[in-house]
Amino acid sequence: xxxxxxxxxxxxxxxxxxxxxxxxxxxxxxxxxxxxxxxxxxxxxxxxxxxxxxxxxxxxxxxxxxxxxxxxxxxxxxxxxxxxxxxxxxxxxxxxxxxxxxxxxxxxxxxxxxx
Amino acid sequence: xxxxxxxxxxxxxxxxxxxxxxxxxxxxxxxxxxxxxxxxxxxxxxxxxxxxxxxxxxxxxxxxxxxxxxxxxxxxxxxxxxxxxxxxxxxxxxxxxxxxxxxxxxxxxxxxx
Numbered sequence: 001x002x003x004x005x006x007x008x009x010x011x012x013x014x015x016x017x018x019x020x021x022x023x024x025x026x027x028x029x030x031x032x033x034x035x036x037x038x039x040x041x042x043x044x045x046x047x048x049x050x051x052x053x054x055x056x057x058x059x060x061x062x063x064x065x066x067x068x069x070x071x072x073x074x075x076x077x078x079x080x081x082x083x084x085x086x087x088x089x090x091x092x093x094x095x096x097x098x099x100x101x102x103x104x105x106x107x108x109x110x111x112x113x114x115x
Numbered sequence: 116x117x118x119x120x121x122x123x124x125x126x127x128x129x130x131x132x133x134x135x136x137x138x139x140x141x142x143x144x145x146x147x148x149x150x151x152x153x154x155x156x157x158x159x160x161x162x163x164x165x166x167x168x169x170x171x172x173x174x175x176x177x178x179x180x181x182x183x184x185x186x187x188x189x190x191x192x193x194x195x196x197x198x199x200x201x202x203x204x205x206x207x208x209x210x211x212x213x214x215x216x217x218x219x220x221x222x223x224x225x226x227x228x
Contacts, residue, residue, distance in 0.1 A: 036218075043119070043219055044204070046215035046217070103164070104161075105161075106151075106159035108158040
């Protein structure tokens, strides 16, 4: 149990377009989901924390108008990269925490390439 | 702010060798400490954790002890297998109540037969 999926696994888009990434908890309900970003050979950096039914909390330096997060249900959170630029190219990873608390379960990640 | 430093990789060992991957941290308060493993093509999986000083986390032959005096959480395994080849991440969760994790850069472990 405790499987988290992400879709798409990789996406290539043109500069200026928007890209939506989905994160789903497949076999459990998650009140809290987290979005991380990972650059090559770097650590995962927490971007934001989203709680079901409320606004996401963004880490310092992360533009909330650029990275739109929606956590509409207990099993789905989405990250939309708006007006993407080449510097937004990265590996985006989500994680979900069960309703009853405890460990975070990670998705396999989405690789975004902006041309 | 919080930070995690772990040894750079790749680390290449022969099967049945002893493994140590060093991890040190900087944090306010009393963080919880974690080791995550990422196998090729898969998401991060929790390997083990410790929530307070002197706790020892263990799983699948791996273990790590929360050392507050040295702010360390080194990962060890007595005899590694080829199937242990993966990227290992040390992480902490601040004791201040924030739930997001602070990660190290990851250590790529390669075990040769």
